[in-house]
Amino acid sequence: MMIKGVLLDLSGVLYIGNQPLPGAIDAVQYLARSGLPIRYITNTTRSPRSAILKKLAAMKLKVAQNELFTAPVAAHNYIKRNGLSPYLLLHADLLPEFSEFDCKNFDSVLLGDAGRGFTYEKLNKAFRLLFNGAPLFAMGDNRYFKEEDGFSLDAGPFLHALEMASGVKATVLGKPAKEFFLEAIQEFDCPPGEVVMVGDDVEADINGACEAGLQAILVQTGKYRSSDDQYIRNPGVRIAEHITQAVNWIAQ
Secondary structure, eight states, X not given: OOOOEEEEEOBTXXXXXXXXXXXXXXXXXXXXXXXXXXXXXEOOOSSOHHHHHHHHHHTTOOOOGGGEEEHHHHHHHHHHHHTOOEEEEOOGXXXXXXXXXXXXXXOEEEEOOOGGGOOHHHXXXXXXXXXXXXXXXXXXXXXXXXXXXXXXEOSHHHHHHHHHHHOOOOEEOSTTOHHHHHHHTTTSSSOGGGEEEEESOXXXXXXXXXXXXXXXXXXXXTTOOGGGGGGOOOTTOEEESSHHHHHHHHHO
């Protein structure tokens, strides 16, 4: 099918840690020159949007603020629309992005990748709120991600622990939620079926995008493992060795 818009995942597709993957910068710059609208999307919840933009700029990737759509942005929009006052189980670096909300009289729980902030005390406070009827919202359901020194736990395992203990099912506001992808492409002048998602996470990136009606390309970098192929639910998904090959397919 024709491609008129592109969504690119960041970590594991363009870089790992602070190091760009081989050929990634040239591939993205080539794609940007094609004139196709691009949105850089991520479930990263340890860094505010300003820090991610700064990181991309240091890699010589000029990305405008409106081109970067993150799970925290989607969560912020949802909380504001619904007038919530959530208990924030988030990374300390991300808390300033939610400073406008009155998070004192808690009526819900919002969970991201809190890193070292996942203490027993904080998890137990969230559990008690949920056990007493508060709804649970999560920025993502990712199991793990790739850092420069190896794989690390993401928010998903902690999310499922709270779900199991409280009996409350979370509403996911980041990938793989259908609404996340559709919100990311709302300014594209084309239907979802003419947008392609490029990612390294078979569940959050690939299956999530396909559920939203997008096309998808799985890259064999970042958190990708050979066993992931069996979990692809859409036979139309293409598998690329790296971002350069994915971009070449898109350009064709």
